[in-house]
Amino acid sequence: MSVEVVCGKCGERIALMKMLKPLRDVTSKHGGRCPHCGQRLSPSEFSLDAAGA
Numbered sequence: 001m002s003v004e005v006v007c008g009k010c011g012e013r014i015a016l017m018k019m020l021k022p023l024r025d026v027t028s029k030h031g032g033r034c035p036h037c038g039q040r041l042s043p044s045e046f047s048l049d050a051a052g053a
């Protein structure tokens with residue numbers, strides 16, 4: 001099972017995780033910002049969706 005990390009602002013997928021990692025790991029990879037819309041990301045502003053489970 002993999003998990004999609006979706007920007008709460010623009011709805012674009014930021015990352016696809018094979019396993020749960022700390023969200024900080026994912027956001028820090030992109031400088032703490034959504035690579036699509038540039039929105040600063042905080043854990044409350046994006047969502048996790050199970051994909052293809």
Ligand SMILES: [Zn+2]
Pocket residue numbers: 007008009010011012034035036037038039
């Ligand atoms: Zn975004």
